[in-house]
Amino acid sequence: MGLNVPASDPSSLLRDLDQRSREIFRRVVETYLETGEPVGSRNLSRLLPMALSPASVRNVMSDLERAGLLFAPHTSAGRLPTDKGLRFFVDAMLEIGDLTSDERSSIEATVRGSGRSASLETVLTEASQMLSGLSRGAGVVLSSKSDMLLKHIEFVRIEPTRALVVLVGDNGAVENRLIDLPPGLPPAALIEASNYLNAQIRGRTLADVRSELEHGLAQQRAELDALTRKVVDAGLATWSQASSGRPDTLIVRGRANLLDDLRALEDLERVRLLFEDLETKRDLIQLLGLADSGEGVRIFIGSENKLFSMSGSSLVAAPYRDSEQRVVGVLGVIGPTRLNYARIVPMVDYTAKVVGRLIG
Structure with missing residues (x-):
């Protein structure tokens, strides 16, 4: 069964996928998020809960590729999700996990460790360092002086x-x-x-x-x-x-984690470009500034923003608020597009709430 051209609405596209196509797409994405490697039709046929031959799986993967959700990095290789495919997965299929009580306690203890007498920058630096350690990405925090x-x-x-x-x-x-x-x-x-x-x-x-x-x-x-x-x-x-207009204090911790995660990319020039943008800060500040205009966690994937279009990276970010519920900054995690979104989204969300309570 072929696929229609994807609609811009994730729920509409989800309706266009039959159960077999959904399951194959989900397995490709989950394998990518776990290993970073493409998956072929033969291996995928062994993972599926339904009995499908490698040829049938290959036909469905070809349909998903024509729909713009998957691509083949090499002629004879398996498939990987495109940035559009990852966005669809995150918006329509991702099941967000929840933090355990121990994880919540650990986040609170780390952010509060510097004490209430500590400066704002110390609190934010602790939060950035902690997010980097927990996510194995780069932790970023913006604070608005205004x-x-x-x-x-x-x-x-x-x-x-x-x-x-x-x-x-x-x-x-x-x-x-x-x-x-x-x-x-x-x-x-x-x-x-x-x-x-x-x-x-x-x-x-x-x-x-x-x-x-x-x-x-x-x-x-x-x-x-x-x-x-x-x-x-x-x-x-x-x-x-x-x-005015955007926050202007930026703290980045854990950039070395990005190099570890991105080292497998064929073109390390993309990593250098990302580091340059992190150094100049301007593009990142503009991007994180977008996150403070909405409620809850925002996810930016790869080519959706020029900062990440060359480096294959994603950002998970959430605003934090003072005691009067005014947005006073944004914090988040930068990592490869195969971030563990289900784990990092609640982590970023809870950290933003803890920082907001501490500075409120």
Whole structure:
């Protein structure tokens, strides 16, 4: 029985597959996820619960290949799932496991191990390292500075027309940015700007303060002279531009695991390209930024994103939230497309919840 062209809706495609085709496709994918190797019709016929000859299996695999779900890496080899096939499997056929109580306790103990007095970066680094160890992939964590609760701000002149803005968060994190100063700005203006903002920001986010200032220009900014107001505007604008739109602190642990898993690929240049993207961070930050707009765990597979299109990698990511349920970052695992999704999805999901509770 032949297959129709796959529909974009996984449930529709699932209906197009008869029971025999579903079982053969499932076995090919599960073998790939377990071993990374293609499976041939002869071996597959021995694994199936129904009696099918290698020739019958081969015909079904050819149909699945024409449907874009499988491909043959070599002329005489067995079949592997395509990225489209993996997406279909994940969306329509994957049975997500659950963590045991011991696994949950282990995750909590590891993330909480640094103690409540630890800085946010320490907590996130522990989470990234743990995800790497448990998944044998690379653990990645993004934190959004724009949601940091502020404790103190200071302007420090370093040149006649340049100053350093120093922001200290309630969690101990310290961030710096350079801003341009208006020509002829008197030293007292920096002190006034610092004092003015420190009276407004304690225990609040930068976005909150900026929004309030923008809605109360006449009353609040009348307290400042024109030059000081320019410093305040410059400082807030610089920080807002740096932190709006996407998270901007990235922690990656376990990149060596990627090399171990990808070493079997014929073209190690793909591994080098992935490492370069991890170093430059820009593409990964954009990709993980997509994950913070949705609920729960998101899975990105291979060619679905340009970052992974050349390296044969996947990302499982989930947002974590503060006590007010605002998304403040994203964490996840990068690995080969044959990641153990059933195990890693609940692991990433639970870790995100633990981190959210700890930083909330």
